[in-house]
Amino acid sequence: MNINLTLLGQLISFVIFVWFCRKYIWPPVIEAMQERQKQIADGLSAADRAGHDLQLAQEKASERLREAKTEASGIIDQANRRASQIVDEAKDHARVEGDRIKEAAQAEIEQEYNRTREALRSRVGELAVAGAEKILQSTVDQSVHNQMLDKLAAEL
Numbered sequence: 001m002n003i004n005l006t007l008l009g010q011l012i013s014f015v016i017f018v019w020f021c022r023k024y025i026w027p028p029v030i031e032a033m034q035e036r037q038k039q040i041a042d043g044l045s046a047a048d049r050a051g052h053d054l055q056l057a058q059e060k061a062s063e064r065l066r067e068a069k070t071e072a073s074g075i076i077d078q079a080n081r082r083a084s085q086i087v088d089e090a091k092d093h094a095r096v097e098g099d100r101i102k103e104a105a106q107a108e109i110e111q112e113y114n115r116t117r118e119a120l121r122s123r124v125g126e127l128a129v130a131g132a133e134k135i136l137q138s139t140v141d142q143s144v145h146n147q148m149l150d151k152l153a154a155e156l
Contacts, residue, residue, distance in 0.1 A: 125149035 128149060129142065 121149075 125146065
C-alpha cells in the first residue's frame with residue numbers, strides 16, 4: 001500500500017464528500033439558517049414595536065388618568081357648590097318659615113290681646129254698673145248703661 005495512493009484516494013473521497021455536502025446538504029442548512037435569522041429579526045422588530053406600543057399605551061393611560069383626576073376634582077367642586085347652595089336654600093327656607101311662624105304667633109297674640117281687651121271692657125262695664133248700683137243703692141237700667149259703657153269702651 002502506497003501512502004500516496006491512499007492519500008490520493010482520501011483526497012478524492014473528501015472532494016466528492018464536499019461536493020455532495022455542498023450540493024445536497026449545505027443549501028437546506030443555509031436556507032434554514034436564513035429563515036431562522038429572518039424569524040429572529042422579525043421577532044426583534046416585533047419586540048421593538050411592542051415596546052413602542054407599550055410606551056404609547058402608558059402615555060395614553062397617564063393622560064387619561066390626569067383627565068379623570070381633573071374631571072373628578074371638577075365634580076367634587078360642583079358637588080361642594082351644590083351642597084352649599086342646598087344649605088343656603090335650607091337656611092332661607094327656615095328663615096321664611098320662622099318669619100311665617102313668628103307672624104302667625106304675633107297675629108295670635110294680637111287676637112288674644114283683643115279678646116282679652118274686649119273681655120276686660122265688658123267686665124269693667126259690669127263692675128262699673130255694679131259699683132254704680134252700690135253707690136246709688138238703687139237698681140240702674142242695664143240696657144241704657146250698657147250703651148253708655150259701650151261708648152266709653154270704644155273710647156278706651
